[in-house]
Amino acid sequence: MTSLIDFILTDKPTLTVHQTSVFIGDTVTLICEIYQSTGWKFIFITPSNPQSFETSGTKTIRSVQVSDGGVYKCIGRKGENPHLDTQHSEPIRLTVKDVKPKLTVQPQTSVFVGDTVTLICEVHESTGWEFIFINPSNTESTETTGTKTITLQVFDGGEYKCRAGRGNPQVYTQHSEPITVTVQKRPTPQVSVWPADHVFRGETVNLRCVINGGGVSSWQYSWYKDSIIQQNKLQYYTIRSVTEFHAGKYTCRGTETSGSRYSHISNAVTLTVSGSKPKPKLTSDTEGSVLTGNTVTLKCHIDQSTGWKFYWYKHTQNTEKATTETNSYTIHSVKVSDGGQYWCRAGRGKPDYYTDYSDGLWINVTGVSPSVSLIIRPNRSQHFSSESLSLSCEDHSNSTGWTVRRYTDKLNTCSSSDWRSTGTTSTCTIRSLITSDTGVYWCQSESGEKLHPVNISVHNADVILDSPVYPVTEGDTLTLLCLYRDKKPSNLRAEFYKDGSVVQNQTTGDMMIIPTVSKSHEGFYYCKHPERGESPKSWISVRGDSQMKTRSFNMMTFLLAVSPYLLGTVVLIVKCYRLRGESSV
Incomplete structure (x- = not known):
């Protein structure tokens, strides 16, 4: 028969636990059992x-912490004094884990307004x-699964976190590491077309899709013509x-190369294609024969003028002969050898697309004109100060003695530092204009003959009008x-006025063109920019095609500019010219 002492010395309690690996906050119950006899503590x-003494064979640890992890054992005890203890139970190791969820975002953390993302905890x-x-506003939402799908608006950008909970009462894990979601407005592309949105059959057209903003480093593009995908x-x-x-109408849209974001569809650009190759019209600012020494300007007119270069030909x-960026070609101080037949055509794009040649225009240079020309650079009547x-007085008869003279408030000749004379050309160069340089300039011979008076004005303004120096035919x-x-301002919209009334209200651009000038177009002109202000006024003169009228007008302009007291003389000169014209009929 086994004695109690032998039992106590030889038997071991059994220690059990529901699970040996738990999380912070869980409840753990340890059970110590002896299968024979009763009355144990x-x-x-x-x-x-x-x-740790327990009257029963269970020990409960509520809301375990990391410090509760380790080795657990138990023994049984009977009696008080003296008492008898069993052996130690087999040890049990309890592991307490510090749980921290992982938060991820799909498909990405940078999104546009209205995109859908999935948060995964x-x-x-x-x-x-x-x-x-x-x-981001610290508002909590509970999901039974570890995913949450949200549609993001602008204000939804910021830090997102998650945590997990279980049990009753519920215990919680730590918060996950935060993830920042960036939300931006969805960009709208802009389509540009080169060389123009109105082209001709056979030209090469390049459309470009430009996307600004959105924070996307690399796009791939989709092109649509009349809403049907092209490329x-x-x-x-x-x-x-x-x-x-x-x-048709062309639009584009961008999709992120290494992501899921996409742009809006761009506004449409309408491409117009004309069937026949254009043929320019070549005109001259003179009619009939041109006197030697005069200036001739040829113009190559084409309806669609955007992006063209102009090519000029003589004899064949x-x-x-020349290439210009604008549609005009000027021959200063023409000689007899400048006469002949001229053509023009325009070209643009890569590879070059050329229009047809214009019809030929014959320029006849003959006779003897005043042998000197007044050349102005830059060739306009208004100038900025500090420019x-x-x-230059250029003498075409190889004579000498012509000089530039002027009539201003202070001087009537160029200063010695501004003067340069080489052969048959004398030049007055004012390196930094001031407003007092405003006045009338002309060429004058040693004998006192005066030719080609022009009005030059200098302004401290932010805006000036680029207008012709000489009358327009x-x-x-x-x-x-x-100018x-x-x-140039980013907004080039300018308005043009004649005699105080708007004659052209520009939605874009800073140029006004009157294709065919008549006497009704004479007047005071100026331009106005909404931010930079308005230019000073310039008088635009329109002359007839009679050489007699032209000479009379030039003389009037000169005399009026030099001295308003000579008005009576001007009237007599005009009457003289009229009588001479009547007697020649």
Whole structure:
């Protein structure tokens, strides 16, 4: 028969626990059991307390912490004094885990307004969790699964976190590491077209999709014509040898190359294709024969003028004489050898697309005109202060003695530092204009003969009007420009006025063109920019095609500019010219 002492010395209690791996906040119950006899008390040996007495064989630890982890044992005890203890139970190791969920965002953390993203909160151990998502305003929402789908607006950007909870009462994990979601407005692309949105059959057209903003480093592109997709991935859409089939409305959209974001669809650009190759019209500012020494300006007119360069030919269409960026070609101080037949054509794009040649225009240079020309650089009547101005008397008869003279408030000749004379050309160069340089300038011979008076004005303004120095001939094209002292403003919209009334209200651009000038176009002109202000006024004169009228007008201009007291003399001169014209009929 086994005695009690033998039993106590030889038997061990059995220590059990529901699970040996738990999370912070869980409840753990340890059970110590002896299968024979009764009346036992139990002692639990824990990591934080060498002896913990329990009258029953269970020990409950609520809301365990990391410090509760370690080795647990128990023994049974009978009696008080003296008492008898069993052996220690087999040890059990309890592991307490500090749980921290992992938060991820799909498809990405940088999104546009209205995009949908999925927040995923993961706990990789155990089950039975509920998930709490915390948005940037610290508002919590609970999900039974570890995913939450949200549609983001502008104000939804910021830090997101999550945590998990389970049990009753519920215990919670730590918060996940925060993730920042960036929300931006969805960009709208702009489509540009080169060389123009109105082209001709056979030209090469390049469309470009430009996307600014959105924080996307790399885009791939989709192109649409009349809402039907044309091409993917490339920023440029090139149409070679365009036909009428290609006319229509073009739009584009961008998709992020290494992501899921996409832009709005751009506004439409309408491409117009004309079937026949254009043929320019060549005109001259003179009619009939041109006297030697005069200036001749040829103009190459084409309806669609955007992006063209102009090519000029003399005697034969195979020999190019000059190339200009604008549609005008000026021959200063013409000689008899400048006479002949001229053509023009225009070209643009890469590869070059050329228009047809214009009809030929014959320029006849004959006779003897005043042998000197007044050349003005830059060739306009208004100038900014601090700019330079050069005026040259160029003598075509190889004589000498012509000088630049002027009538201002202070001086009537150029200063010695401004004067330069080389052979048959004398030049007055004012390197830094001031307002007192405003006045009348002309060429004067040693004998006192005065030719080509012009009005030059100098202004401290931010805006001036680029207008012709000499009168414009009836039937010619008049081009006026708004010029700015500093760099051009981003908004080029300018309004042009004649005698105080608006004659052209620009939605874009800073140029006004009157294709065919008549006497009704004479008057005071100026331009006005909404930010830079308005230019000073300039008088635009329109002359008839009679040389007699031209000479009479030039003389009137000179005399009036030099001295208003000579008005009576001017009247007599005009009557003299009229009588001479009547006697010649």
